[in-house]
Amino acid sequence: MTDPTPAAGLVKRGRPRSERSRAAILDAAAELLLGRGLGGVSMDDVAAAAGVSKATIYRWWPRKESLALDALYRDWAVGCDAALDTGSLGGDLLALLRPWYALLTRRPYARVIGALITEAQSDPAFAREYLARFVEPRRARALAIFERAIGRGEVGLAVPVDVTLDLLYGAIYHRLLHGHAPLSERFLEQVIDTVLVGVTPRAGGPTAVPR
Amino acid sequence: MTDPTPAAGLVKRGRPRSERSRAAILDAAAELLLGRGLGGVSMDDVAAAAGVSKATIYRWWPRKESLALDALYRDWAVGCDAALDTGSLGGDLLALLRPWYALLTRRPYARVIGALITEAQSDPAFAREYLARFVEPRRARALAIFERAIGRGEVGLAVPVDVTLDLLYGAIYHRLLHGHAPLSERFLEQVIDTVLVGVTPRAGGPTAVPR
Amino acid sequence: MTDPTPAAGLVKRGRPRSERSRAAILDAAAELLLGRGLGGVSMDDVAAAAGVSKATIYRWWPRKESLALDALYRDWAVGCDAALDTGSLGGDLLALLRPWYALLTRRPYARVIGALITEAQSDPAFAREYLARFVEPRRARALAIFERAIGRGEVGLAVPVDVTLDLLYGAIYHRLLHGHAPLSERFLEQVIDTVLVGVTPRAGGPTAVPR
Amino acid sequence: MTDPTPAAGLVKRGRPRSERSRAAILDAAAELLLGRGLGGVSMDDVAAAAGVSKATIYRWWPRKESLALDALYRDWAVGCDAALDTGSLGGDLLALLRPWYALLTRRPYARVIGALITEAQSDPAFAREYLARFVEPRRARALAIFERAIGRGEVGLAVPVDVTLDLLYGAIYHRLLHGHAPLSERFLEQVIDTVLVGVTPRAGGPTAVPR
């Protein structure tokens, strides 16, 4: 959204962008968003909290949702880069998902995530941005883990991995967003266990759905 | 939200509520919401489309989200009441989920569902209402199906059914809301198949997650 | 506005008008109007204070201003009917105006009078009603007093009495409505004195305005 | 109400107020007010007619009445600044009042004046503003004229000038607001004549009101 490295050939003219302002805006936005949700925070609020002019925010972020995306993204990558190889599918998944779970439950991320998802429904460009930053990276990590497991023979070849990923992440998002039941560490383990059973190869094949 | 059967002992006084207006409001709201999403529809829009005063809407629905809940709810129950017993877990699940899938994909429900979920994050009363109307009924149906399957020995006794339900519904909501991959009938079947494999009892127990 | 004696030929049918309601409405209206002014009182307020249905008010008074007219009129006639003959112009005027002055200063009539006058500016029928009830009667009394004084030779024949009435009442209304100076009993006497001087016949005529 | 010259020591920051908008608002307001009266004009009307946002109006004028005050004030000063000295009290008064009379009768000012007076009844601050702008200046002019006349011996020393001013202005306002009789140029002259007679010194003192 805010490219820090402009075209190399261009000479930089005029006053340079204030890094201080940028950080203040993102900090203030993140704090306010987690506290009151996207709908409860106005751009004036962010500007006031960051000690910054509203025009400065709009110069760098086209709308509130984009700002929210950037503000929340900084924490979001936690544990995503660490590609631990524990040697087993279950261990790898747990190592991948546990830090994320910790993040999700530490502060009310669901508030803002819900609003971002809603915004994505009617703005394809925003949807792409959201997916690219918040969904795809974790999905790619999980996919790599599954591929390693397939290589080790831990996962049956007939298993549709993309569907499995949806089961895994879908279950977690489901509890996160709907809150019909607690999103606990126990739940995380149960989800992984159930998925493991579903993908582990065995002698007799599963009973297919009659159509 | 709007109880049609007030306290029986109370004598009815004053001009009765106009059923015509109520229906017109819900119709107009449903149509507009599916067309433009919650954020794209104003109360004035609904009032104008329904040929009704804005005050009349506010008299019965405290906010736009509540109205949306009522407006969408009327279609939502589709296929939920039909408790087909096909004789197999997979068949039952498919019979339950297929009509719902058809509803979800026929019109852009995701737009409004997302907004309702977002609202639920910061309003516990609304969250309860949303769950009670949009989530719990379908979940209860699925639970009944699983219990029948357990009775038939189709599902292992150690399987945590609530987690399984989250895998099932979570996967579908995940694709519905995130749109990272199409929510197709094929996907629906794959989800059911994978879940079936995960819950079907077998000789050797599942590999537990190493902790 | 509300004719208590309908066409004689008409037979009275149906439930008769509740005199209790009528009185309660006028009482409540007068009290509220003097307390909060016309703009500060809603028809719902009056209905609630009178323990009466809003429809009942509208059945008998076409609009709020008409109700205000009736509500205030009951006090307004004070001292207007008493046609004391003190024997002198000054004495008669004082006897006429003093009770009215007392009424005006006892409670904040100016609030409502101002609103009625304003309404009269854009509704000729209302203006006629207002004049006929609030202005003409007192004017007619004063006119009679002046005519008696003319008969006694207290007032010059060349004096334009209607203009003199405007000076008299105008001065009082001026202080009542504008409040730039107190409307005191002293002021009332000074006004009468000054008018007396202006109308008393003398040897040399007044200096006419050069035109 | 809207001070054009803020504290001198303060540096002007931010976008300056649009003089164009300010003038358009006052023009539109004056035109609409004289055409339909205060009650017949909504803030949306003014905003639309002035090609301006409603919020901009509310930023500078707290309520409709304040706007009306400013909008009408621009014409109101007509002939007030010209302090003609015709040499006689009658001539001076006529020179002062004739232009005002002309203004009052050219367009339906009474509509709005009535509403302003009504508002003043329940808002002391507004009352002060109204008096300071619409009443006091003309009164001060007339007072100066009377004091010159006293210096010339045209007015008796015992005459209470403030009461005389109330007779003069009161009579005019009375006909303006009540409309029981036409506010004509002839009436204006008669009022001045009668007042002149009342204040001109003579041999025998006036007959005091018997108490």
Added chain:
DNA sequence: GTGTAATCGAGACGGTACGTCGAGTCTTGTG
């Protein structure tokens, strides 16, 4: 007594304006 007819209460209704708020843009002067 049994219509018939007008009243009454309660309160929902369409409509209009209110005054406020937030998003996002624009216009100054200053660094």
Added chain:
DNA sequence: CACAAGACTCGACGTACCGTCTCGATTACAC
């Protein structure tokens, strides 16, 4: 150029009041 300040447009918000309406329940007179 970037930035702070803040005025601006636009559009929606939720509320309040107006005057109308639809109920069921009363209350009179007329038959």
